[in-house]
Amino acid sequence: MRIAVVGTGYVGLVTGACFAEVGNHVTCLDIDQVKIAQLQQGKLPFFEPGLEEKVLQNRQAGRLKFTTDPKEAMKEVDCLFLAVPTPPKEDGSADLSYLEKAVHTLRPLIPENALVVLKSTAPVGTTRSLAKLLSPLAVVCNPEFLKQGNAVADFCRPDRILIGADCLIAANRLKDLYAPFSMNHNRILTMDPESAEMAKYASNAMLATRISFMNDLSRLCESTGADVTKVRLAMGADQRIGYHFLYAGAGYGGSCFPKDVNALRAMALAYGFDMPLLKAVEEINQRQKQLLGEKIRAHFAPHGGVDGKTIGILGLAFKPDTDDMRSASSLPLIHTLVEEGATLRLYDPVAMTRAKTLLHQEPSLIWCANEEEVAQDADALVLVTEWKQFRFLDFPKLLQAMKGTAFFDGRNQYPIEEMVKFGFTYIGIGRGTSPLHLENMENSSGTATRIHR
Numbered sequence: 195m196r197i198a199v200v201g202t203g204y205v206g207l208v209t210g211a212c213f214a215e216v217g218n219h220v221t222c223l224d225i226d227q228v229k230i231a232q233l234q235q236g237k238l239p240f241f242e243p244g245l246e247e248k249v250l251q252n253r254q255a256g257r258l259k260f261t262t263d264p265k266e267a268m269k270e271v272d273c274l275f276l277a278v279p280t281p282p283k284e285d286g287s288a289d290l291s292y293l294e295k296a297v298h299t300l301r302p303l304i305p306e307n308a309l310v311v312l313k314s315t316a317p318v319g320t321t322r323s324l325a326k327l328l329s330p331l332a333v334v335c336n337p338e339f340l341k342q343g344n345a346v347a348d349f350c351r352p353d354r355i356l357i358g359a360d361c362l363i364a365a366n367r368l369k370d371l372y373a374p375f376s377m378n379h380n381r382i383l384t385m386d387p388e389s390a391e392m393a394k395y396a397s398n399a400m401l402a403t404r405i406s407f408m409n410d411l412s413r414l415c416e417s418t419g420a421d422v423t424k425v426r427l428a429m430g431a432d433q434r435i436g437y438h439f440l441y442a443g444a445g446y447g448g449s450c451f452p453k454d455v456n457a458l459r460a461m462a463l464a465y466g467f468d469m470p471l472l473k474a475v476e477e478i479n480q481r482q483k484q485l486l487g488e489k490i491r492a493h494f495a496p497h498g499g500v501d502g503k504t505i506g507i508l509g510l511a512f513k514p515d516t517d518d519m520r521s522a523s524s525l526p527l528i529h530t531l532v533e534e535g536a537t538l539r540l541y542d543p544v545a546m547t548r549a550k551t552l553l554h555q556e557p558s559l560i561w562c563a564n565e566e567e568v569a570q571d572a573d574a575l576v577l578v579t580e581w582k583q584f585r586f587l588d589f590p591k592l593l594q595a596m597k598g599t600a601f602f603d604g605r606n607q608y609p610i611e612e613m614v615k616f617g618f619t620y621i622g623i624g625r626g627t628s629p630l631h632l633e634n635m636e637n638s639s640g641t642a643t644r645i646h647r
């Protein structure tokens with residue numbers, strides 16, 4: 195099949211490369227000339243594990259092309275995927291202007307038998323509106339569920355492939371295209387467009403709700419002496435609950451959860467009612483993004499405050515295995531600490547370039563090449579993004595390089611007992627420790643226990 199993917203971002207490029215991999219001829223179209231020029235030279239515009247080799251191989255095999263020319267992309271195309279952004283408007287609702295502009299440009303160029311597939315996350319009713327606008331072309335929706343950082347694997351072995359269509363023939367055309375990704379067992383769910391569109395928002399909102407629930411609970415854990423990481427294990431063992439997405443931390447970020455939670459609520463408001471749960475999910479997340487800053491402020495309050503302190507930040511991207519900085523929890527933290535007079539030593543395995551463009555030439559930011567450099571003369575270290583390589587750090591070496599002993603674990607990655615044994619003053623999220631447990635630890639380790647809430 196000849197496929198065009200409109201929008202060559204995290205979703206579009208993965209979609210294009212994976213469809214090319216199974217033998218289709220794919221043209222990726224974008225309005226961003228720099229991005230397309232980079233791709234034409236075999237350079238990826240962002241980091242996504244496993245994507246580079248797929249893009250390069252398929253480009254070399256002549257199955258994957260990149261263009262800014264809509265005519266070239268639409269030439270003899272059988273199927274086109276719309277994967278343009280649907281960012282939030284000020285009121286939280288989805289901004290469909292990218293989609294509208296793309297459709298306006300492409301409408302006269304789309305061959306009459308082509309299937310139009312809406313892959314962008316868009317409010318309920320969008321597929322039907324597009325179908326009216328593009329009539330008599332067949333339009334179906336196919337919301338994407340890939341996760342940045344694992345996008346190629348998610349696309350090739352998805353939990354489900356969702357097709358929202360009224361027309362069986364159109365749905366079957368898309369099913370055929372997805373057949374190579376649904377070999378081992380049927381992963382394709384077909385339903386009406388409204389339900390498919392809603393399912394995408396509902397899934398992201400549910401995941402965000404679980405995170406905010408745990409973050410909210412973590413505050414109570416801290417106050418009561420419970421440890422949220424242990425509470426999670428007990429909760430997750432219940433098969434009705436499961437272990438996934440029960441992590442307390444520094445809040446969720448990225449381009450999807452915040453925008454989709456708000457867009458779902460905006461959809462409800464447009465129908466005349468509120469969804470207070472979603473409002474709380476978002477408010478808890480906003481509050482959580484301030485929490486590390488508050489903990490750092492409280493820790494240094496008796497020692498002259500944050501002003502003049504050096505703080506090392508481990509991880510900048512909104513999550514591991516991506517260089518995406520959109521709504522990253524590191525950003526509000528960095529801004530707060532800089533405003534309060536701290537010098538920050540920063541390191542992320544892949545997001546440094548993107549972070550530098552966002553944070554400009556702030557003189558109090560020192561860009562480091564690795565974890566050891568981050569620790570140099572630092573009064574405190576803060577883990578913000580839980581990259582795998584941060585899991586097994588050489589803690590004695592880091593501590594030796596540091597001026598202070600504080601370690602703020604924004605993702606609850608480390609066992610408290612071990613961190614205390616190393617000599618850190620450990621501050622996690624929601625890791626209250628009962629007085630009896632503290633006493634036992636002191637007795638068994640023979641060292642002073644330093645755990646701060």
Ligand SMILES: NC(=O)c1ccc[n+]([C@@H]2O[C@H](COP(=O)([O-])OP(=O)(O)OC[C@H]3O[C@@H](n4cnc5c(N)ncnc54)[C@H](O)[C@@H]3O)[C@@H](O)[C@H]2O)c1
Pocket residue numbers: 200201202203204205206223224225226229277278279280292295296313314315316338339340341342449450
């Ligand atoms: N990023 C994710 O993890 C993810 C996962 C599932 C769904 N989604 C949804 O997929 C959609 C795309 O997200 P993304 O993260 O890939 O966005 P992105 O910002 O990474 O990429 C979008 C691309 O579309 C291009 N574009 C904008 N207008 C265009 C036009 N008229 N013609 C051609 N190209 C155009 C932009 O230049 C950009 O390169 C959004 O609706 C998002 O909610 C994203």
